[in-house]
Amino acid sequence: MLSEEIKREIESYIREHCPTPRGASIEALMVLQRHRGWLSDESIRELAAYLEMSPDELDGVATFYNHLFRKPVGRHVIWICDSVSCWIMGYEGLLEHMQGRLGINPGETTPDGRFTLLPIQCLGACHHAPALMIDDDLHEDLTPQKFDEILERYE
Amino acid sequence: MERPLTKNIRDGMEPLHIKDYEKAGGYQAVHKALKTMAPKEIVDLVSAANLRGRGGAGFPTGQKWATVPTDDDGPRPKYLVVDADEMEPGAFKDRILMEGDPHQLIEGLVLGAYAIQADLAIIFLRHEYTKVAKTLTWAIAEAYEQGYLGSNIAGSGFSLQLHLHISAGRYICGEGTAMLNSMQGGRAVPRHRLPHPTIAGLWGKPTNINNAETLCNVPHIVNNGADWFKGLSRCKDGGTKIYGVSGKVKRPGAWELPMGTPIREILEEHAGGMREGVNFRAVIPGGASTEFLAEEHLDVPMDYDSVPKVGSRMGTGTMIVLDDQTCPVGMVHNLEHFFARESCGWCTPCREGLPWAERILKDIEEGRGQPEHLRRLEKLGKDLWLGRTFCPLAPGAVEPLRSALVLFREDFERHIREKRCPWR
Numbered sequence: 001m002l003s004e005e006i007k008r009e010i011e012s013y014i015r016e017h018c019p020t021p022r023g024a025s026i027e028a029l030m031v032l033q034r035h036r037g038w039l040s041d042e043s044i045r046e047l048a049a050y051l052e053m054s055p056d057e058l059d060g061v062a063t064f065y066n067h068l069f070r071k072p073v074g075r076h077v078i079w080i081c082d083s084v085s086c087w088i089m090g091y092e093g094l095l096e097h098m099q100g101r102l103g104i105n106p107g108e109t110t111p112d113g114r115f116t117l118l119p120i121q122c123l124g125a126c127h128h129a130p131a132l133m134i135d136d137d138l139h140e141d142l143t144p145q146k147f148d149e150i151l152e153r154y155e
Numbered sequence: 156m157e158r159p160l161t162k163n164i165r166d167g168m169e170p171l172h173i174k175d176y177e178k179a180g181g182y183q184a185v186h187k188a189l190k191t192m193a194p195k196e197i198v199d200l201v202s203a204a205n206l207r208g209r210g211g212a213g214f215p216t217g218q219k220w221a222t223v224p225t226d227d228d229g230p231r232p233k234y235l236v237v238d239a240d241e242m243e244p245g246a247f248k249d250r251i252l253m254e255g256d257p258h259q260l261i262e263g264l265v266l267g268a269y270a271i272q273a274d275l276a277i278i279f280l281r282h283e284y285t286k287v288a289k290t291l292t293w294a295i296a297e298a299y300e301q302g303y304l305g306s307n308i309a310g311s312g313f314s315l316q317l318h319l320h321i322s323a324g325r326y327i328c329g330e331g332t333a334m335l336n337s338m339q340g341g342r343a344v345p346r347h348r349l350p351h352p353t354i355a356g357l358w359g360k361p362t363n364i365n366n367a368e369t370l371c372n373v374p375h376i377v378n379n380g381a382d383w384f385k386g387l388s389r390c391k392d393g394g395t396k397i398y399g400v401s402g403k404v405k406r407p408g409a410w411e412l413p414m415g416t417p418i419r420e421i422l423e424e425h426a427g428g429m430r431e432g433v434n435f436r437a438v439i440p441g442g443a444s445t446e447f448l449a450e451e452h453l454d455v456p457m458d459y460d461s462v463p464k465v466g467s468r469m470g471t472g473t474m475i476v477l478d479d480q481t482c483p484v485g486m487v488h489n490l491e492h493f494f495a496r497e498s499c500g501w502c503t504p505c506r507e508g509l510p511w512a513e514r515i516l517k518d519i520e521e522g523r524g525q526p527e528h529l530r531r532l533e534k535l536g537k538d539l540w541l542g543r544t545f546c547p548l549a550p551g552a553v554e555p556l557r558s559a560l561v562l563f564r565e566d567f568e569r570h571i572r573e574k575r576c577p578w579r
Contacts, residue, residue, distance in 0.1 A: 017318060018340070019358055025340035026323050051340075064342045064499075065323030067282045079283070083244035084443055085401035087489040088481055121326060121493055122244035122443075123283050126401035126473070127408045136285040 002046050006035055010050070021051045025061050029068050038069040066120065074109040074116040076154045078102075079133040082119045085126035094130050097144035101151070114154070157387060159375040160368070160395060161411040164255030170290055173297040176258040182303055184377035185265050189311035192377075194225065197270040201373065203381035205393035209248075210238055210329075210366030211441065211470045213392075213459035222353040223271040223361050232274035234362040237264055237370060238334065239280045239287070242326045243442035244493055246471040248397040249367040251409055253280075253287045256371075257294035261317070263370035265303060266377060268315045271363050276317045278367075279334055282324040291319055326497035330546050331364045333499065344501040345546035368397060390415030390458040398457060400426035402476030403433045409473070415461070419453040422476065433478035437562060441470020443490050444551030446558035447477070466558070482578035483563040484570055487556055488516035494552035502545035508535050509552055524571035533560055 002010075010028045018024045028051060032043050039062050041055075048058040062068045080098065082091055095106075102110055102117060109116040125131035128140030132147075139150050163171050163179055171179065188197055202217025223233065237260070241249045253260055260278075268276050280288060295317055298304045306314045325343050327333045332346035335357050356362025372394050376384045384393040392414050398421050399409035405427030412421065418440060422428065429435050437447045440457065446467035448455070455465050462469040477486055495509035512535045515528050536557040539549040560567065569577055 017320075023338075023340040023358075026337065030321075030323060060342055061340065065325050067324045082489070083493055084439075084475055084486065084489050085245055088402050088475070088477070088486065120283065120324075121242055121497060122246070124241055124247040124250045124281075126245050126247050126475070127399065129401060129407075133283060133285075138283075138286070 002032075002050060003035070006031060007050070022053050025051055025053065025058060026065065026068075029058075029062055033069060038072045072109070074113050076114065076135055077116045077118060079118050079120035079123070080106070081121070081123045081125070081129070081131050081133075083122035083126075085122070086130040089129035091130040094142055094144060094147065098147060101144075101148065115151075156413070158395060158411040159379075159387070160252060160259070160371050160397065161255070163259070164251065170255050170257055170294075173258055173294070173301055176256070180378070181258055181374075182262055182301075182309075184374035185262055185303055186309050188266055188377050189269055189309055189313050194270050194272055197266060197377065200381055201270070201376060204376045204384040205381075205388075205391060206369065206372055206376065206384070207392050207459055208366055209368035209372075209396070209472070211243070211444075211468075213469060216365065216369055219353065219365075220267070220270050220363060222351065223363050224354065225272060230360050232360055233272060234357045234360060235264060235268040235271065235273040235276040236331075236334065236338070236357065236362055236364045237276065237278040237367055238329065238331070238364055239278050239284070239367040240322055240329045240334065241284070241367075241471075242281055242324075242329055242497075243444065243471055243473075244490070245401060245439065245442045245475040246399070246473045247401075248399055248409055248471060248473055250284055250287060251397065252368055252371050253284070254290055257287075257290045258298065259371050259374065260291075260367055261294060261298050261303065263373040264317070264365075265308065265315060266373045267363070267365060267370050269313055271361075272313075273315065273363070276315060277338065277357075278317070278319050279328070279338065280319060280321050281328075282322050288319065288321055295319060325499070326493075327499040327546075327548060330548065333546070334364065335362065342499065344499045388414040388458075390456055390461065392458050392460070396457065396472050398425075399471075399473035400476060401473070402438075403430045403478045403481070404428065404476055405430055415456040415458040417454050417456050418448070418474070421457065421474070422453070426476075429476075429478060433480050435476065436479045436481070436483070437477045439467075439475045439477075439555055440472075441468050442473055443475070443493060444468075444554055445470045446554045447562050448558075449562055468554070480578070482520070482576055483559060483566050484516065484520050485576065485578065487559045487563075488513065488520050490555050491516055491552065494548065498548060498552075502549075504539050504544045505546075505549035505552075508539045509549060511535060512539075512553070512556060519567065519570045520576050522570070522574040522576070524567075524574070526571060528571065529560065529564075529567055532556065536560065 014024045048055040206216040207213040328343045333343040337343040452465045491513040495513040500506040541550045
């Protein structure tokens with residue numbers, strides 16, 4: 001069941017931004033994800049009914065966008081930029097180091113649930129490549145050593 | 156040299172809050188335009204200034220605005236959408252403008268909205284620009300508080316609401332009609348371009364979509380006039396441009412320079428030339444979806460008419476440099492990997508063709524290349540070209556590939572001949 005709090009957040013977005021409830025689907029999925037961490041089949045079914053959409057239709061939206069998670073993720077998501085400027089500046093070596101350090105491949109979560117590692121397209125930090133984001137924080141001009149230091153800040 | 160777009164931006168410093176922005180002359184253009192100018196006068200002024208869209212296509216801004224219906228009993232509401240979904244690899248110019256001087260964008264969009272008499276403006280911001288989101292959130296609140304947004308702006312009778320929409324992330328959202336579908340809560344797949352969004356866009360209502368950098372120019376045009384704006388430039392397009400350079404140069408970064416500044420000047424004077432130990436090999440001038448240019452093209456002015464004359468595009472004006480220690484096949488493979496992943500899958504050539512190109516490039520790079528692979532890549536470059544796909548994603552994706560097959564032919568052949576990547 002969608003909690004009253006979730007419904008209130010979605011309802012206020014619909015009221016301010018959308019002529020129809022379905023217009024709020026992306027924001028509503030983000031709201032649900034903020035509360036529940038990821039979007040389960042059950043979450044999709046509940047929200048679809050609320051937005052007057054079919055579950056398949058909403059699933060089509062939920063699986064389309066990079067920042068909507070249809071599988072559980074760790075407490076922190078590490079987004080490593082694999083686009084061209086970061087590639088030129090040595091992203092592959094950095095990724096190899098990260099995989100060794102975390103013991104996971106892109107798309108996976110550490111067994112302790114601390115980190116999920118995901119690739120992301122250009123972060124708009126091309127002049128400070130290679131770059132990555134952890135949750136909402138951008139980290140630039142990375143080296144393997146700098147990455148190890150940054151990691152300690154995330155519990 | 157005047158740098159109107161970046162004059163208030165100080166590296167590493169807090170962006171300007173509204174009082175300081177006003178002290179620096181900010182929002183004067185809103186007072187002037189909304190009180191003394193008719194909407195059509197602003198459209199004419201922007202046309203006379205030769206402002207061309209900075210998102211990549213370079214379409215004349217005033218001409219686009221003029222296609223929005225302006226009759227009093229026309230369809231309502233009307234929308235202005237600010238494209239701040241900067242996801243082109245290599246591009247980081249809009250982020251600098253929004254993080255450094257958020258009110259400049261808000262002032263520009265108020266003027267753009269007034270010109271087309273829009274009721275609601277929406278900034279479509281990419282998800283990863285979290286710092287921009289925080290900055291714009293307080294700046295929007297300040298603008299409402301000071302009466303530059305909301306009802307009866309600056310006592311003019313014109314009203315405008317402004318929303319910040321944060322995308323859930325997908326490159327195709329930067330295609331205008333796909334962006335509209337995304338804002339309507341769907342998958343970001345493109346729409347047929349007829350009718351044009353300025354006639355029937357968001358929720359079927361007239362919608363004008365402008366890039367963030369484009370709108371940042373408008374307050375300065377209103378304040379200083381069309382001739383002043385044209386005087387900033389070294390070519391017939393008006394204004395300055397935020398140019399950027401990434402890759403193995405001494406000082407990667409972005410600079411506001413006269414439109415039409417030659418590539419060589421940007422690379423050597425501003426980016427400081429190549430780092431020690433590497434030499435220049437080629438450059439993609441305007442982001443990932445533009446053709447490679449070689450040494451002999453470096454004196455071409457970076458503007459919308461000159462770059463196409465040597466076979467590429469100005470695009471976003473943010474260039475990526477390839478050096479002689481980096482594998483060109485690997486670079487093209489990286490680019491096609493990006494485009495294949497970001498294809499929305501709506502039309503078959505793009506959905507099937509880009510992963511095919513990517514797989515072939517991977518094979519060549521990893522020593523499994525066959526001589527016939529080059530013919531296949533050339534054919535894909537033609538099959539995914541303009542007019543063969545639903546939207547411009549795939550033609551943009553094959554621009555670097557098509558040019559690489561000509562410019563780096565020997566490197567491709569060497570990979571295939573030696574069954575390995577010579578750079579690894």
